[in-house]
Amino acid sequence: xxxxxxxxxxxxxxxxxxxxxxxxxxxxxxxxxxxxxxxxxxxxxxxxxxxxxxxxxxxxxxxxxxxxxxxxxxxxxxxxxxxxxxxxxxxxxxxxxxxxxxxxxxxxxxxxxxxxxxxxxxxxxxxxxxxxxxxxxxxxxxx
Amino acid sequence: xxxxxxxxxxxxxxxxxxxxxxxxxxxxxxxxxxxxxxxxxxxxxxxxxxxxxxxxxxxxxxxxxxxxxxxxxxxxxxxxxxxxxxxxxxxxxxxxxxxxxxxxxxxxxxxxxxxxxxxxxxxxxxxxxxxxxxxxxxxxxxxxxxxxxxxxxxxxxxxxxxxxxxxxxxxxxxxxxxxxxxxxxx
Numbered sequence: 001x002x003x004x005x006x007x008x009x010x011x012x013x014x015x016x017x018x019x020x021x022x023x024x025x026x027x028x029x030x031x032x033x034x035x036x037x038x039x040x041x042x043x044x045x046x047x048x049x050x051x052x053x054x055x056x057x058x059x060x061x062x063x064x065x066x067x068x069x070x071x072x073x074x075x076x077x078x079x080x081x082x083x084x085x086x087x088x089x090x091x092x093x094x095x096x097x098x099x100x101x102x103x104x105x106x107x108x109x110x111x112x113x114x115x116x117x118x119x120x121x122x123x124x125x126x127x128x129x130x131x132x133x134x135x136x137x138x139x140x141x142x143x
Numbered sequence: 144x145x146x147x148x149x150x151x152x153x154x155x156x157x158x159x160x161x162x163x164x165x166x167x168x169x170x171x172x173x174x175x176x177x178x179x180x181x182x183x184x185x186x187x188x189x190x191x192x193x194x195x196x197x198x199x200x201x202x203x204x205x206x207x208x209x210x211x212x213x214x215x216x217x218x219x220x221x222x223x224x225x226x227x228x229x230x231x232x233x234x235x236x237x238x239x240x241x242x243x244x245x246x247x248x249x250x251x252x253x254x255x256x257x258x259x260x261x262x263x264x265x266x267x268x269x270x271x272x273x274x275x276x277x278x279x280x281x282x283x284x285x286x287x288x289x290x291x292x293x294x295x296x297x298x299x300x301x302x303x304x305x306x307x308x309x310x311x312x313x314x315x316x317x318x319x320x321x322x323x324x325x326x327x328x329x
Contacts, residue, residue, distance in 0.1 A: 051196035051289060055266075055319040057255075058225035063196065064155050065289075072148035103145065110152060113200055114290040 021133065026089045028131040032097050033084045035128070036077040039104055043069040046111045065111050073107060076100055094132050101125045156287040159315030160265030164281045185216040185304050188270045189284075190252075190263035191241060192223050193233040195319035197289040201267030202237055204284040204297050206244045212304045213246040216271075220247050221263070223321045226254040255321055266318035271300055279303055282314030289317070 047069035053060040080100045083093040105121045112118035189205060191198050209218060220241050224233045233251060242249045252258050261270060262281070271280040280303055284296040296314040303309055 053194065053196075055192055055195045057320060057322050058228065060194070064152070065196075068148060068152055072145065072152070075144055075148065103149075106149070110156070113196075114286075114292050 022089055024131055024133065025094065028128065029084045029088045029093060029097065031128065031131075032101070033081050036081055036100070036104075039108070040069075040073045040077055043073045043104075043108055043111055046108065050112065068107070069111055073104070076103055076107065098129055098132065101129060156290065156317070158288070158317075159283070160268075160318055160320055162268060162281065162313075162316055163259065163262030163264045164270070164278075164313075183215055183217045184274055185212070186272050186274075187216055187218040187300070188261060188263070188272075189218060189220050190223065190258045190261070190266060190268050190321055191220055191237065192266035192319050192321050193235045193238050195237075195266040197285070197318040198237050198266045199240070200285045200289050200291045201283070201318060202240050202244075203291045204294065205241075205247070208284065208297055208300060209244050209246045211301055215304045216246070216300075218244075218247040220249045221252040221258050221261070222249060223255045223258060223266070224251045224253050258321055264320060264322055265316040266321055268316040268318070269296070269300070271303060279309070280312055282311070283316035283318065284314075285317050287317050 044066070047063065047065040051063040051065045054063045077100065080093070080097045083090070083096050087093055102125075105125055108121050109115075109118040187208075189201070191201065205218065205220075209216070222233050222238055222241070224230060230251060238249065241247060258264070262268075263270065265283070267283050267285060269280075269282065269284055270278055272278045280296075280299055282296050282299075284294060284300070286292050286294040294314070295311050299310040299312070299314065
């Protein structure tokens with residue numbers, strides 16, 4: 001006689017857990033939206049401060065890193081920010097956000113000349129991406 | 144568009160600058176090395192464009208090289224200063240960093256004539272020669288433009304200086320051009 005009660009209780013726990021998880025994922029989406037903008041500004045500043053100009057003898061021109069930080073960085077963040085605004089909390093948004101963050105790590109490492117310190121961006125990113133936790137039961141073995 | 148952007152960045156990073164030394168450099172004697180003090184068996188000449196952002200990586204790699212081989216190698220750094228500009232033009236943090244490396248003698252090359260004679264046309268280009276001015280290696284000491292890290296140039300120089308088998312006798316130079324290219328100077 002107690003089985004239905006347990007099942008009902010499990011379903012309730014599961015529902016509350018899912019709502020809690022969804023709340024964290026929505027919050028993480030919002031954090032990433034602001035983080036992307038901050039990273040973009042940081043990337044442009046890096047390019048301007050580290051490699052503003054390229055030289056050919058005594059002639060100078062704007063370094064490709066400045067263009068890359070401005071336009072490639074801007075292009076990179078446009079899709080995830082759009083998805084965060086349109087369909088926050090969805091699996092697609094999370095995948096795009098995570099992929100973009102990986103590419104942004106690559107861009108920042110490149111702009112900073114491959115400095116070891118720049119690689120810590122990956123570790124910081126992983127810490128925030130960990131908030132995109134999903135239920136263990138969501139994993140299905142590949143067949 | 145993102146793929147194109149990253150591809151373009153990668154191609155740019157891996158595009159080497161010109162070198163004035165061709166493959167048959169066995170008997171090449173760089174005039175720029177004449178004023179060196181031959182108190183160590185190996186002499187390294189490096190050309191630096193003081194304002195090129197890629198030079199910072201070359202200088203960082205040079206510091207590592209000198210820390211490893213300072214007892215066997217002396218280095219002369221020639222800093223490019225265009226003709227008709229004040230010396231202050233070349234007083235950059237990169238040159239200050241260069242001066243702080245033990246075993247490195249830093250000199251300004253006004254007009255870049257000495258660098259041109261030595262065959263260094265790209266910032267970060269090096270020439271390693273022995274006590275008899277015999278060139279055994281020439282090329283860059285960074286893995287790509289403006290990037291520090293393990294690279295064939297530094298490893299080859301260290302191998303030669305330590306008496307091990309040479310890994311490469313020439314490597315591509317990643318940096319800004321020291322001399323204005325013909326197409327742009329027209």
